[in-house]
Amino acid sequence: MNSAQFFRRTSYAENWFERVLERVWPLFCLICNQRCDLRLLCEDCWHELPWQESACLRCGLPLGVSATECGACLSRPPAYDATFCALRYESQAISLIQGFKYTRSMPYGRAIDAIMHHALTMNPLIGSQASLLVPMPLHPVRQRERGFNQAMEIARPIGKRFGIPVASDLCMRERMTRVQAGLSAKERKGNMAGAFVMARPVSADHVIIIDDVITTGATVQALSSCLKAAGIRWVSVIAVARVWTRAAG
Ligand SMILES: [Zn+2]
Ligand SMILES: [Zn+2]
Structure with a gap:
């Protein structure tokens, strides 16, 4: 989608506001620093983003034709029923997501919002009458250290745009888990098992977990198991990006 198509999707009022804003406050691409529009990414960098290719509908990993x-999903199905990730977690996707996570700055949030809007418009998961969006919970201590939960910031505009309530109080991270980086896939699974509990009862058919990055899938597996045990019939996962290789056990 080019910028003209992107702006056609926004309302007249937003268009007017954006045109005035661009005049008085020129915007520069977060990646190459060229002039750009309100997505905060220029046309070239937008097209060169590592958009996800053919992926398994269940786990979001690369798939043959x-x-x-x-x-792997056919022989040992995960607890979640479907996954969609907009990008592969590589090259510029890493700098955008890490920039957002560690600076919490509006330009990164704006670029990620534009990416998710583009990737999710007409997406069957969003269109399948999802009842709730559940941002991946952080442990309260980690959230206090970081000052915000990036999954919540990603979920909020998606919920607003597609008219799906965001339930940030549905599940809690009960255990303080070890930092996952450096752990094998098997260790990650053990580290995350039983990490989540329901904070309140819920009656919903379809819950979509929202996260910034899926690495091995151990965290979404743990949260999905918790949601399924609470009676949610269908659990999907939507993330900005997914590590595009299968982790060794
Ligand atoms: Zn650029
Ligand atoms: Zn799969």
Whole structure:
């Protein structure tokens, strides 16, 4: 989608405001520093983003042609029923997501919002009458240290745009888990098991977990198990990006 198409999707009032804003306050691409529009990414950098290619509908990992689910999901289905990630977690996707996570600055949030808007418009998961969006909870101590939960900041504009309530109080991270970086896939699974509890009862058919990055899937697996045990029939996962390789056990 080019910028003209992008702006056609916004309302007249937003368009007017954006045109005035661009005149008085020139915007520069977060990646190459060229003049750009309110997505905060220029046309070239937008097209060069590592957009997700053919992926398993269940886990979001690379998939060969003429299949919808990968062999791993067919033989050992995860607790979640579907996954969609806008980008592969590589090159500029890493700098955008880390920039957002560690600076919490509006330009990164704006760029990620534009990416998610583009990727989710007409997406079947969003269109399948999702009842709730659940941002991946952080442990309260970690949230206090960081000052915000990036999954919440990603979920909020998605909920507003697509008219789906955001339930940030549905689940809690009960245990302070070890930092996952440096752990193997098996260790991550053990580290995350039982990390989440329901904070309140819920009756919903379809819950979508929102996260910034999926690495091995151990965290979304743990949260999905918690939601399924609470009676949610269908659990999907939407993330900005996914590590595009299968982790060794
Ligand atoms: Zn650029
Ligand atoms: Zn799969």
